[in-house]
Amino acid sequence: MKIEEIKFGSITVDGKLYHDIIISNDEVRNRDDDKLAELFGTDHQIGDWEASALLAGSPKYIIIGTGFYGVLQVQPEVLQKLKNSAAEILILQSPTAVNKYNGLVEQGEKVNALIHTTC
Secondary structure, three states, X not given: OOEEEEEOOEEEEOOEEEOOEXXXXXXXXXXXXXXXHHHHOOOOOOOHHHHHHHHOOOOOEEEEXXXXXXXXXXXXXXXXXXXXXXXXXXXXXXXXXXXXXXXXXXXOOOEEEEEOOOO
């Protein structure tokens, strides 16, 4: 699976356009912005269910794209949950996260990712 392009507010994966995404077990899906807004008042945080999705399938790497300006926050309890796995956790601004994701996938690595596409 390749991330073809990221622009402010959108991301294209294997020819399909998304907003914010989670890639888990070689499946891509939109983040649930409504659920995030209901729980946190914003989509600039990570839900516990999203952390669980990032851990699914025992990836070697978990990449979190924090947006173009790094506004998405990884709460300490979410970060601790991720760090309890054997995966290497990479938290990067989204354009850099996309490049890292594509490079690792091209090398044959198992990578799960959450990519925020706005601020």
